[in-house]
C-alpha cells in the first residue's frame with residue numbers, strides 16, 4: 416500500500432468532551448494569566464497536557480489534531496519513541512558541558528550530518544550551534560559583518576527572523592514586533608518579497624522577482640553603496656509573512672547579484688527547512704528553480720523535534736571569525752543534539768515511521784500533495800479562498816474579500832471554526848492560515864484534517 420492509497424481503517428477523530436476550555440484547563444489559564452509575561456498571546460483556549468503522534472490532549476480529556484506543530488517545530492510529533500530513546504540515552508551520559516570550550520562527539524557528528532546535505536565537491540561548510548532561530552540569525556549577521564568588513568544588511572518585507580535586536584531589525588512582517596523597542600540596528604534596508612499572488616511594484620506573477628531585483632539595483636545607485644552591503648537575508652520560502660513560494664529562478668538571479676556586488680547570501684531556513692517542504696532545505700526544492708548555494712544558512716524550529724537547538728551553517732571560506740569571537744553557554748547542547756540525530760534518522764529514512772513510507776521527507780512531499788489537492792478543490796468551492804500555495808507540509812491558505820483584498824477577519828473566523836472542530840491551526844500573513852503539521856502526519860490523519868477544514872469553511876459560507 417502506498418501512502419496515497421485510500422485508508423482501510425476509519426481514521427481517528429478529535430475528541431471534544433467539554434467545551435473549550437474545560438474546567439481544569441480554565442484553572443490553568445487563570446493562573447497563567449496571573450503569572451506569565453503580558454507579552455504572551457492566548458488566541459485559543461487549549462492547554463496541552465500530553466501528546467502522542469499528531470494528537471494533543473488537554474487535562475480535561477479533549478484531544479485535538481495538530482496542524483501547526485508548535486509553529487513548524489514538532490517534526491516527529493509528540494513523544495516519538497525514537498526521539499525519547501535518543502534523548503534519554505544522552506541524559507544518562509551528560510546533559511551539558513559547554514560546546515564553546517569542549518568538543519563533544521554527538522555534536523561533531525551532528526555538524527557532519529548537516530553539512531553533508533549542503534556541501535558540494537571542493538566547498539566545505541562549518542556549523543555554529545545556538546538555541547533558537549533568533550540566535551542563529553544573530554550569528555549570521557555577526558559573521559557576515561565580521562567576514563566582509565561591511566555593515567549594511569538587506570532584508571525583505573513580510574519576513575520574520577526572530578525577536579532579538581538584530582533579528583527584529585531584519586524582520587519585516589509586523590510593526591508590533593518593533594514598536595517601543597528602538598533604536599534598532601542601523602544600516603538595514605527592506606525590499607519587497609517577490610510574492611506571485613500579490614506581485615509588488617506593479618509587476619506580474621511572472622515578473623515579480625525581476626521587479627524586486629531591479630528595485631534593489633535602483634537602491635544601489637541611489638541610496639545604498641553596494642560595496643557597503645555585507646549580506647542579503649531571505650527566507651527561500653517565506654513563513655510568517657504568508658507561506659509564500661517565490662517565482663522559480665528568483666534565487667538564482669539573486670545569487671548572481673550577490674556575486675556581482677560581493678555581498679553574502681543568507682538563507683533563513685528556520686521555518687521552511689528541516690524537511691518540511693519535502694527537501695531538507697526549501698532552497699533545494701525544484702519549485703524555486705535552479706538550485707543555488709547560499710553562503711550562510713540558518714536552521715532551528717524543526718531541527719530537534721521540540722528541543723531548543725539552532726544551527727548557523729556557513730561556507731568554510733566565510734567562517735573566518737577568530738576563536739572566542741562568538742559562542743554560547745547552552746548552544747549545541749548534547750541532549751538537543753541527540754533529539755536532532757533522532758529527527759534526522761526519521762527525516763532521512765534511516766529509521767522508518769509506521770504509515771509514513773520510506774522517510775519523513777518523502778512523507779511530507781506525498782501527504783502535502785494530497786492536502787494541497789484537497790485545498791484546491793475547496794478553493795474552487797469557496798470564493799473567499801483566494802490562493803492555496805506551498806510545497807510539502809508548508810502550505811498557506813489565503814482568505815480574500817469580494818474585491819480580492821486580504822480578509823483577515825474571515826481568516827480568523829475560519830481558524831476559529833477549525834479549532835472548534837478539533838483542529839489546531841495558526842494564522843500568518845495578513846489573511847492566511849498556515850498548514851504546518853508534524854511530518855509524521857499519515858494520509859489517514861491528513862484526511863481527517865481536510866474534512867474538518869472543509870466542514871469549517873462550509874459553516875462560514
Ligand SMILES: Cc1ncc(COP(=O)(O)O)c(C=O)c1O
Pocket residue numbers: 486546547548549550552575576577578650654655683684685686687715716
Ligand atoms: C524564518 C524564521 N527565522 C527566525 C525565526 C526565529 O526563531 P525563534 O523564535 O526560535 O527565535 C523564526 C520564528 O518563527 C522564523 O520563522
